[in-house]
Amino acid sequence: MANKSELTAPAPSFWRDPDKRAIVYQVVVVAVIGWLLYAIVRNTATNMESQGLASGFGFLTSSAGFGIISTPLVSYSESSSYFTVFLVGLVNTIIVAAVGCLLALILGFLIGIARLSSNWLVQKMATFYIELFRNVPLLLQILFWYSAVLKPLPGPRELHEAGDAVFFSINNRGVIFAEPVGQPGFEFVWYVFFGAIVLTWLLSKWATARQMKTGNQFPVFSAGVLLIFVAPLVAYMYLGQPMEFVPAEMSRFALRGGVTIIPEFVALLLALVIYTAAFIAEIVRAGIQAVSHGQIEAASALGVKPSHRMRLVVVPQAMRVIVPPLTSQFLNLTKNSSLATAIAYPDLFSVFAGTTLNQTGQAVEIMAMTLAVYLTLSLLTSGFMNWYNSRIALVER
Amino acid sequence: MYLAKTVAISAALVASLGLAHADETLDAVKGKGFVQCGVSQGLPGFSNPDDQGDWTGLDVEFCRAMAAAIFNDADAVKFTPLSAKVRFTALTSGEIDVLARNTTWTMSRDSDFGEFVGVNYYDGQGFMVPTSLGVASALELDGAAVCTNTGTTTELNVADFFRANSMDYTVVAFEKADEVVAAYDAGRCDVYTTDRSGLAAQRSKLAKPDDHIVLPEIISKEPLGPLVRHGDSQWGDIARWTLNCMINAEEAGITSANVAEMNTSDDPNIKRILGSDGDLGSKIGLDNTFCANVITSVGNYGESYDRNVGPDTPLKLERGVNALWSDGGLMYAAPQR
Numbered sequence: 001m002a003n004k005s006e007l008t009a010p011a012p013s014f015w016r017d018p019d020k021r022a023i024v025y026q027v028v029v030v031a032v033i034g035w036l037l038y039a040i041v042r043n044t045a046t047n048m049e050s051q052g053l054a055s056g057f058g059f060l061t062s063s064a065g066f067g068i069i070s071t072p073l074v075s076y077s078e079s080s081s082y083f084t085v086f087l088v089g090l091v092n093t094i095i096v097a098a099v100g101c102l103l104a105l106i107l108g109f110l111i112g113i114a115r116l117s118s119n120w121l122v123q124k125m126a127t128f129y130i131e132l133f134r135n136v137p138l139l140l141q142i143l144f145w146y147s148a149v150l151k152p153l154p155g156p157r158e159l160h161e162a163g164d165a166v167f168f169s170i171n172n173r174g175v176i177f178a179e180p181v182g183q184p185g186f187e188f189v190w191y192v193f194f195g196a197i198v199l200t201w202l203l204s205k206w207a208t209a210r211q212m213k214t215g216n217q218f219p220v221f222s223a224g225v226l227l228i229f230v231a232p233l234v235a236y237m238y239l240g241q242p243m244e245f246v247p248a249e250m251s252r253f254a255l256r257g258g259v260t261i262i263p264e265f266v267a268l269l270l271a272l273v274i275y276t277a278a279f280i281a282e283i284v285r286a287g288i289q290a291v292s293h294g295q296i297e298a299a300s301a302l303g304v305k306p307s308h309r310m311r312l313v314v315v316p317q318a319m320r321v322i323v324p325p326l327t328s329q330f331l332n333l334t335k336n337s338s339l340a341t342a343i344a345y346p347d348l349f350s351v352f353a354g355t356t357l358n359q360t361g362q363a364v365e366i367m368a369m370t371l372a373v374y375l376t377l378s379l380l381t382s383g384f385m386n387w388y389n390s391r392i393a394l395v396e397r
Numbered sequence: 398m399y400l401a402k403t404v405a406i407s408a409a410l411v412a413s414l415g416l417a418h419a420d421e422t423l424d425a426v427k428g429k430g431f432v433q434c435g436v437s438q439g440l441p442g443f444s445n446p447d448d449q450g451d452w453t454g455l456d457v458e459f460c461r462a463m464a465a466a467i468f469n470d471a472d473a474v475k476f477t478p479l480s481a482k483v484r485f486t487a488l489t490s491g492e493i494d495v496l497a498r499n500t501t502w503t504m505s506r507d508s509d510f511g512e513f514v515g516v517n518y519y520d521g522q523g524f525m526v527p528t529s530l531g532v533a534s535a536l537e538l539d540g541a542a543v544c545t546n547t548g549t550t551t552e553l554n555v556a557d558f559f560r561a562n563s564m565d566y567t568v569v570a571f572e573k574a575d576e577v578v579a580a581y582d583a584g585r586c587d588v589y590t591t592d593r594s595g596l597a598a599q600r601s602k603l604a605k606p607d608d609h610i611v612l613p614e615i616i617s618k619e620p621l622g623p624l625v626r627h628g629d630s631q632w633g634d635i636a637r638w639t640l641n642c643m644i645n646a647e648e649a650g651i652t653s654a655n656v657a658e659m660n661t662s663d664d665p666n667i668k669r670i671l672g673s674d675g676d677l678g679s680k681i682g683l684d685n686t687f688c689a690n691v692i693t694s695v696g697n698y699g700e701s702y703d704r705n706v707g708p709d710t711p712l713k714l715e716r717g718v719n720a721l722w723s724d725g726g727l728m729y730a731a732p733q734r
Contacts, residue, residue, distance in 0.1 A: 050628055066552045067559075067568035078556040147583070155584045172584050173542060173567075251540040253530070253587045256565070263585070264569075344571045344580070350547070354572065358482050358548030361489075361509040 044364060059360045060086070066355060068346045070262050082356050089348035090373060096265065096347065097334040097377065100272040104333060105326075107273060108280025115285045126281065134278035139339055141275055146267035146343045153263075160250040166258070167247045173254055175261040178245035185242040192235040193228070200224035264345035268337065276333045280326065287322035288314060319392050327385035331378050338374075348373060422625070422632035423467070423682050426494055431473045434460035435493035438478040438573060441598040442706040442714075443499045443518075452476045455705045456497035459517055459623055459640060462695045463495060466639045466687040471694035480572050482548040485510040488626055495636055497623040499592065501550045511624040514637035517698075518622075518706075519718045519727050521615035522554050523593040525600060528608050530587060535614040539564040542586035544577045546570065554617040555590050578602065592619050594706065594714060601711040634681045642688035644730035645670055646697035648721055653696040656689060670733050677733055688733070698728065 014020055048055055060083040067078055071088045072095065114126035133141070153172040160166055167178045200223070207218035236242070248258030291314050299309040338349035353370040357363055426432055436444035436456055444454040457476065464474040477493050488496045488511050499520075500506070502513040524535050532538065535558070545551050547570040559566045569586050571577045578599050581589040589596070593611065600606045623640065625633050646652075649667050651659045660671055668674035671692075672685035679685055695701065702719065706712045720726025 065556055066570075067556050067566065069567055069569055078560055147579075150580075150583050150585055253538075253541040254567070256540055341572055342576070344547075344569050344576070346570075350572075354482055355547045355552070355570065358485070359553070361485060363486055 048364070055362070055364065057365055059362050059365070062360075064356070064359070066359070068351055069344065070260075070265065070346055082352075082360065085356050086348070086352050086369065089346060089350070089352040092340075092346050092351075093334075093337055093348040093373075094377070096268055096272070096337050096340070096345070100269055100276070100333050100337065101330045101381075103269070103273045104276040104280055104329070107277035108329075109284055111277060111281035112284025112288070115281060116288060130278045130281050132278075133274050134282075136275075138271060138275050138336055139342060142268060142271040142339055142343060145270045146264070149263045149267045149270070156250065156254045160255070162250050162252055164250040165247040166250060166255055167245065169248070169255060171255075172263065173260070174263050175266070176248050176255050176258050178247040179257065179259050181244050181246055183242040183244055185239050188239060189232050189236050189242070193232040196227040196231045200227050203227075262345070264340070264343050267343055268340050268345045272333055272336060275336075276329055279329050279332075283322055283325045283329065284318075287318035287320075290321045291317045316392065317394075320389075320394055323385060323389045323392065327382050327389075330381050330385065334377055334381065335374060422494055422629045423635065426467060430468070431475050432460060432464045432467065432495065433475050433477060433493045434463070435477050435479045435484055435487050435496040435498055436460070437498050438480060438575070440499060440574060440595060441601060442594065442710060442712045443598070444476070444478075444497070453705065455517060455701055456499060456623070458695050458701045458705065459497045459643075460495065462643060462691045463636060463639050465691045465694040466635065466642070466683055469684070469690045469694075480548075481546050481574075482572055488624065491626070494632070495623055495625050499595070499621045500624060501592075501619045502622050502624075503550060506624075511626050512633045513622050513624045514633055515640040515730075516620040516622040516727075517640060518594060518620075520592040520594050520619040520621050522551055522590060522617040522619055523596050523615055524612040525581075525589045525596045525609050526587060526612060528610050532612065535612045535616065536562060536564075538566070538588060540566070541588050542567040542569060543588045543590055544569050544571070544581045544586035545590050546574060546577055547572055549591075550617070550619065551591050558616045574599065592621070594621075594712065597712045597714055631682055635683065638677075638681060638733070639687075639691060641730035641733065642670065642691055643695070643698040643701065644721070644728050645733055646688065646692050647699040647728075648723060648730070651692055651697060652700060653692055653694075656692045660689065666732075666734075675734075 045055070061081050063079050064082050064085050065078055068076060068085070068088055070092065073091050074084060074088045076084055076088050111126050111129055114122050115130065117123045117126070150172050153170065156169070156171045156173055159169060159171055166176065169176045200220075203218075203223060204220045207220045211217055246257065248255040250256075295313055295317065296309060299313045304313065337347055340347040341350040341354055344350070348370060353366055357366045360366070434457075436452060436454075439445050440454070442454055444452060444456045447453050460474050460476070461471040465471040467473070477487065479487050479493075479496075479498060481498075484496055484498050484500065485506070487493050496511065497517075499518070501520075502516065507513050524538070526532050526538075538559075543555055543566050545555060545568060552568070552570055555566070555568065567586075569580060571580060574591075574595070577589065577591075580586060582603060589599070591599070593615065596611050600609055600611070603609060623636055625636050649659075649664070649670055651667065651670065656671070659667055660673055662668065665674065669677060671689040672678050672687065673689075676685055678687040684690070696704075699721075702716065703709065706714045708715060716724070716726060718727045720728060722729040
């Protein structure tokens with residue numbers, strides 16, 4: 001029997017103790033990273049100073065002096081500040097990214113389901129679509145759609161006489177339609193619209209409760225569509241159509257007034273949606289195939305009808321596989337929208353990190369702001385998707 | 398041991414990050430053996446690769462002249478094609494030594510981006526429209542869509558012009574000159590605007606040059622010239638006096654053909670220009686014969702003009718305001734003495 005002093009090992013030397021060693025390593029790593037950051041910041045500051053480059057964000061208040069082709073939601077003129085340019089770019093980026101994500105999701109879902117279709121032609125066409133569009137570089141597709149949208153369309157002077165009032169026109173300056181201007185009383189149509197949304201929500205809660213209690217189902221979807229779309233229309237008609245459509249007028253060169261969707265936007269959106277939808281389709285296919293076949297058979301055996309089988313059994317389980325990679329695709333689409341600069345769509349990267357940078361030379365500040373915007377947009381998107389993912393995740397009991 | 402190595406490597410990395418540009422651009426250029434010159438991505442007459450892939454043009458020859466002044470070898474130069482948007486960043490970051498890219502000298506650029514060393518082409522902004530539009534003056538362009546380059550003075554001038562004349566317009570701004578021309582050609586806009594020399598150059602590239610006219614209005618002053626980074630006055634002097642040398646040589650009648658016999662001239666001005674008398678070259682860190690080297694291998698300003706943009710080239714630009722002051726133009730270089 002050994003005595004007590006032999007049982008406890010002698011205290012190891014400092015270097016032989018893994019805990020203490022780890023602390024040293026961590027301190028060194030933190031110090032080196034801190035030093036590196038310090039060196040980068042100091043190096044930038046020193047070099048900028050030696051080249052006489054002023055730093056700071058004072059430039060944001062000076063007037064920009066250049067025109068921008070499309071400035072939705074933001075009032076902009078040549079005398080607006082560079083900060084307004086920033087807002088214009090931001091809004092343009094968000095619009096194309098948001099519309100793009102939504103359309104890519106819808107198209108991607110349709111193609112993904114078509115890829116699994118038992119119809120030979122549909123399935124092969126979906127495969128062809130995916131293989132074609134995901135294997136061609138995006139920039140090439142953007143340029144292709146731009147020239148495809150632009151080149152074959154006639155110019156406004158070939159379509160309209162000077163002085164014409166035009167309600168709708170597609171030409172190489174974009175899609176132009178009459179501007180709807182709400183007359184007094186039109187706000188009631190909005191009230192009815194929002195009221196219908198609230199009513200639909202209440203209806204769905206009531207229907208769920210009733211189904212739980214009695215087992216009877218209520219067609220919430222059809223009723224909701226009817227409420228949300230038909231009720232405002234009825235209100236609109238009842239109020240005597242309180243909206244005026246102000247047409248565009250043909251000037252000597254182009255159409256003036258009206259609402260214009262510029263061809264740069266159309267081309268960028270087409271390219272982003274078509275490209276990203278090809279990837280989303282594959283994600284959707286993988287998600288659906290990941291659901292065990294036994295689940296479908298079990299549902300059939302229980303007498304669940306095919307449409308319910310897809311909606312209530314397959315898709316909820318597929319979503320768990322689909323959502324995380326889908327987030328990446330949304331992020332990719334948002335970041336890829338910066339390729340807009342190739343076709344003169346005034347997104348953030350083009351008008352702010354491009355033109356403004358060139359006119360002011362404030363490279364560090366402008367790049368930092370642009371990076372912050374893309375980072376924020378991406379984090380918001382992935383935050384939302386993570387929240388959604390945790391909501392639909394498999395609940396383990 | 399491992400730890401020490403890691404720290405040493407990290408320290409070396411940090412030290413290399415901390416290196417600023419060499420203070421003396423001339424030493425750095427001599428060290429690497431060539432001048433790195435920023436040029437356009439293809440503007441006929443100013444900087445454009447020929448069918449052999451060799452760069453040609455007025456701006457290109459200025460860079461070749463600098464190489465001749467420093468190395469007595471006009472080929473000791475490498476070209477970096479730059480878009481209008483990135484040109485100043487390339488200069489301030491040290492990627493290039495000199496920027497000769499049909500760049501307009503303005504006060505804000507001179508203070509923000511670098512030091513302009515002179516003017517090698519006096520230009521002005523104009524408008525080009527299809528003949529079918531039936532427009533005779535830029536003042537008739539109310540409501541037109543205008544194609545232009547982003548990140549240029551052009552973009553600002555056109556905004557000023559339309560505002561000053563209370564006219565409406567839509568601007569479509571591309572990053573590359575080729576994209577602007579393609580969009581104009583496709584009918585995306587009614588008007589193409591840039592410097593008039595650029596209009597002449599791009600018009601010569603269009604499928605049917607005769608279907609387009611350049612409107613008479615000149616809406617801005619565009620003195621185009623090379624520039625260097627701030628903070629190295631010796632390097633700025635080398636660029637400035639290379640340009641002055643080419644202009645002074647034309648004024649003194651020195652050409653690449655007669656430079657050898659001019660070397661024996663008794664004219665004190667010619668002797669100073671060619672460096673057979675005095676030590677002007679060594680004051681800026683070059684050989685005293687730097688100007689003779691420039692003229693021998695590149696030629697004087699007039700020769701360079703005629704070869705690249707003059708009446709015998711596709712651009713067909715008359716000397717006009719770019720003639721020597723003694724011929725009624727604006728080209729006037731400070732004397733070499």
